[in-house]
Amino acid sequence: MGLDRYKGLFLCILLAGLCVLMSACVYAGPLDETAILREEMLRKKQEMALLDYNAIEDMIGRAETLFVSTSDQDRIEAYSLIREAKTLLTESRPVETRAVWLDDQALAKISSPDEMRNLIAWLNDLNVNLILPCVYFAGETIYPSEVVEQATWYRLSFPNDDPLQIIIDEARKYGMEVHPWIMVYGLQGNIEPFLDRVYMIDKNAKGQFNDTSHVDYFLSPAHPETVEYLVSLILELAKYDIDGVHLDNIRYKDGFGYGDFAVDLYQRLFGLDPREFTSSSARYNHFREFKAQFVASFVERVRRELFAIDPHLFVSAATAPRTWGKNSLGQDWHNWIDNRSLHFVLPMSYTPDPKEYRELLDFDLKRIGGRTYAFTGMTLYSFTPEVMVEEWKVGQEMPTTGQTLFSLLHIKQSYYEILKKGLFRDPAYPTFRDPQMAACLFLDWLVERFETLGTAVGLKPEEVQSWIGDLSRVKDLIAAFSGPKYGDRDLRTHSSEDNAYWNGVLGEIDALVKKTESLSGVTQQRIKNDLLQLRSLISPLEYTTRPFELVKITY
Numbered sequence: 001m002g003l004d005r006y007k008g009l010f011l012c013i014l015l016a017g018l019c020v021l022m023s024a025c026v027y028a029g030p031l032d033e034t035a036i037l038r039e040e041m042l043r044k045k046q047e048m049a050l051l052d053y054n055a056i057e058d059m060i061g062r063a064e065t066l067f068v069s070t071s072d073q074d075r076i077e078a079y080s081l082i083r084e085a086k087t088l089l090t091e092s093r094p095v096e097t098r099a100v101w102l103d104d105q106a107l108a109k110i111s112s113p114d115e116m117r118n119l120i121a122w123l124n125d126l127n128v129n130l131i132l133p134c135v136y137f138a139g140e141t142i143y144p145s146e147v148v149e150q151a152t153w154y155r156l157s158f159p160n161d162d163p164l165q166i167i168i169d170e171a172r173k174y175g176m177e178v179h180p181w182i183m184v185y186g187l188q189g190n191i192e193p194f195l196d197r198v199y200m201i202d203k204n205a206k207g208q209f210n211d212t213s214h215v216d217y218f219l220s221p222a223h224p225e226t227v228e229y230l231v232s233l234i235l236e237l238a239k240y241d242i243d244g245v246h247l248d249n250i251r252y253k254d255g256f257g258y259g260d261f262a263v264d265l266y267q268r269l270f271g272l273d274p275r276e277f278t279s280s281s282a283r284y285n286h287f288r289e290f291k292a293q294f295v296a297s298f299v300e301r302v303r304r305e306l307f308a309i310d311p312h313l314f315v316s317a318a319t320a321p322r323t324w325g326k327n328s329l330g331q332d333w334h335n336w337i338d339n340r341s342l343h344f345v346l347p348m349s350y351t352p353d354p355k356e357y358r359e360l361l362d363f364d365l366k367r368i369g370g371r372t373y374a375f376t377g378m379t380l381y382s383f384t385p386e387v388m389v390e391e392w393k394v395g396q397e398m399p400t401t402g403q404t405l406f407s408l409l410h411i412k413q414s415y416y417e418i419l420k421k422g423l424f425r426d427p428a429y430p431t432f433r434d435p436q437m438a439a440c441l442f443l444d445w446l447v448e449r450f451e452t453l454g455t456a457v458g459l460k461p462e463e464v465q466s467w468i469g470d471l472s473r474v475k476d477l478i479a480a481f482s483g484p485k486y487g488d489r490d491l492r493t494h495s496s497e498d499n500a501y502w503n504g505v506l507g508e509i510d511a512l513v514k515k516t517e518s519l520s521g522v523t524q525q526r527i528k529n530d531l532l533q534l535r536s537l538i539s540p541l542e543y544t545t546r547p548f549e550l551v552k553i554t555y
Helices: 002-046 053-067 072-088 113-125 152-157 163-174 224-237 260-270 284-309 324-329 333-338 354-368 385-396 413-421 435-453 461-479 496-518 521-543
Strands: 097-102 130-137 181-183 244-248 314-319 344-347 376-379 402-406
Touching: 002 053, 002 072, 002 521, 053 072, 072 413, 113 163, 130 163, 181 224, 224 284, 244 284, 260 284, 284 314, 284 333, 314 333, 324 333, 333 354, 344 354, 344 376, 354 376, 354 385, 376 385, 385 402, 385 413, 435 461, 435 521, 461 496, 496 521
Parallel strands: 097 130, 097 402, 130 181, 181 244, 244 314, 314 344, 376 402
Antiparallel strands: none
């Protein structure tokens, strides 16, 4: 009994010690946070980031004073200052594409014209510059269509108005671009509009329309009626004052592509039944090439027909990351880029892990190789607002100039506030419509950073002036180009004169990248990254002025 009493006493002393230690940690933790913030502020200065350093320093200093107080209210206020200082340490870049997919579920929550107007105003307040409203989903449209049925919800909620027209009209007020988002082949389980045309529905090698627990039907990309149906839908959209069309589900379902028409055509052309092929069969890759060509030709037809209506109309696509699209879905989107069928691409780099997000971006951007613009998509539903910010910052370190949020439904208030106070604090010029202008504004931003913080990072005044002179000279060179703008020209049109011009600009940028070797540490890496982003704005201009040669799909 006596030993048990001593054990109890020992445990009490141990617990008391732990409580003291935990209190000390709680007390020291906030001060550690302010030290971390000061380190981050120093790093930002070394990057020559244009931030309100006086305001940030004032917040950190006030937080440090309040943290030593015994008042709970003071400590709460200190934590609030820490959070505010963190958001102010986040750059809001002046040249950046900020896109949002407006998904069908979020739009279906809108029950009146005024609510739709408020939604677009809300996105404008967030400084979004590209919206992709889902206008065709599960075989139905949100707008009154002459091609397909309008979804019942919109017919009832907007009896006297056109939801798409409201989106366009409101976006025009704020200078946002509108690229209607179309779920091309996927029917999301709704086969009802096609019960009288089931021959248009795709199948797997076993002849099944669906093989997953969640019912998900796809139209057959090979069937001529599928093609004409979808083209008529897209041409109907072109009657609106839109800025482009965004293609999603522009692929086969994994393991599909064996619709009756496709199988019959392959048999008539090659005398073999593709349903009998295994992945190790000699002809398996040939059939994959056969399938992928239907999707590629559809994408190119959309680009060609929209360009004939209005060169202003861009075509973009949501694509699978890495090689999954090509290997499993008949979505060889790198071939579409090779053949200049897209104005930009939104790879769906969906992962809750910022490290993997970096790997996905690095892989896809290297494969794209500067042939087009890429604004990778991140999936908000799988992580916290803080991870969203971290992934966006990862993208800002890569050779690209924008990203895309999936999706509107998942921009909860906490996500909205952290974006509004930080990354999206200030308006940004989009980088896809007029890359030439975007590049000039990007260089203005670089010049301002050297002027403001060049000497603060240890550069001599003459070194600062040298950088300013070189950056200004490249800007003048880009601004002086008088040929057709990216947003107005046929991407397959060759111009040896324009190509030589843009090659010269790329040479000047490469020289500046080389010049960053004279800088050091954080400053060197940041300015190099910035210049590689500048290069990503010019590189597609050079690629799309080369002589055009059709690139075949190969597996």
